[in-house]
Amino acid sequence: MAPATDIPIIDTHIHLFDPTRPKGIPWPPKEDKVRYKTALPPRYIDLTSKLGVVGAIELECSPWLEDNQWVLDVCAPAPIMVGMVGNIPPGDKNFRTELDKLRKNPLYLGIRYGNIWGYDIGNELGKPEFIAGLKELAKNGMIMDSANPNKKLLEDLRRASDLVPDLRIMIDHLPGMEEINKADAVLRDLSARKQIYVKVSSVLKIKNDSKLTNAVFYKPVLDEMWQRFGEDRVVFGSDWPNSDGFGTYEQVLTVVKDYVSTKPRGVAEKYFYKNSLAAYRWKPRTAAQKKLL
Numbered sequence: 001m002a003p004a005t006d007i008p009i010i011d012t013h014i015h016l017f018d019p020t021r022p023k024g025i026p027w028p029p030k031e032d033k034v035r036y037k038t039a040l041p042p043r044y045i046d047l048t049s050k051l052g053v054v055g056a057i058e059l060e061c062s063p064w065l066e067d068n069q070w071v072l073d074v075c076a077p078a079p080i081m082v083g084m085v086g087n088i089p090p091g092d093k094n095f096r097t098e099l100d101k102l103r104k105n106p107l108y109l110g111i112r113y114g115n116i117w118g119y120d121i122g123n124e125l126g127k128p129e130f131i132a133g134l135k136e137l138a139k140n141g142m143i144m145d146s147a148n149p150n151k152k153l154l155e156d157l158r159r160a161s162d163l164v165p166d167l168r169i170m171i172d173h174l175p176g177m178e179e180i181n182k183a184d185a186v187l188r189d190l191s192a193r194k195q196i197y198v199k200v201s202s203v204l205k206i207k208n209d210s211k212l213t214n215a216v217f218y219k220p221v222l223d224e225m226w227q228r229f230g231e232d233r234v235v236f237g238s239d240w241p242n243s244d245g246f247g248t249y250e251q252v253l254t255v256v257k258d259y260v261s262t263k264p265r266g267v268a269e270k271y272f273y274k275n276s277l278a279a280y281r282w283k284p285r286t287a288a289q290k291k292l293l
Contacts, residue, residue: 013237090133
């Protein structure tokens with residue numbers, strides 16, 4: 001069985017921000033000494049240059065509407081960035097106008113909506129304008145990423161999928177969900193829907209003030225991801241630099257690399273880049289990325 005060490009990687013979940021901006025940033029807070037530092041493509045490239053990462057997708061970590069364009073501007077001169085998932089509330093009266101403007105940039109791949117910024121998708125699903133926004137997203141072949149799952153959010157995502165069946169949905173950070181066993185029924189239902197993907201991210205934990213970086217510890221939860229959703233709908237995401245609170249980038253990557261190294265090479269390729277193409281429909285910008293098509 002070929003090891004996964006030489007497989008190119010598309011990281012589908014990083015955050016970009018710059019605390020030195022005149023306006024500052026909404027997250028992370030200044031008090032967070034680990035994360036409150038400039039996180040831009042040059043730093044990410046330095047961090048991953050020897051780890052096989054050939055592309056990355058930014059997930060918006062700001063509720064400020066103007067930061068959709070700020071991130072696109074930051075990504076433009078950095079070919080390692082193959083896309084971003086931004087923030088435009090689908091129920092907003094200007095949603096279609098903003099989406100039409102932003103999606104002209106091929107790097108704009110979709111939006112986030114979940115347990116973040118005070119959003120409650122369950123409350124919004126009864127509003128026709130919100131559903132119209134999700135349908136517009138689906139019509140344009142774009143994706144909706146969730147955030148910070150719990151049982152209620154999973155149930156709400158199922159409702160959203162019922163209402164807009166052709167919308168691709170990414171369940172972010174599912175391995176980090178507390179009491180995942182209590183959501184067995186809804187996960188079983190979601191796993192039967194081929195347009196729903198899972199981001200195997202937010203994997204590392206801290207126990208008794210110690211960072212757990214041994215892949216053996218995570219085997220049960222990773223097994224569950226593959227058993228529930230299958231090899232065609234799991235994708236890699238580091239959650240950098242939020243992940244810095246749990247381990248280094250290399251430690252985050254090593255845990256999942258060690259896990260998939262026990263699987264056939266084709267399964268590892270799906271996890272590290274092939275499934276990201278199906279889920280996000282990103283376009284290559286470099287020769288290394290073009291080889292993945």
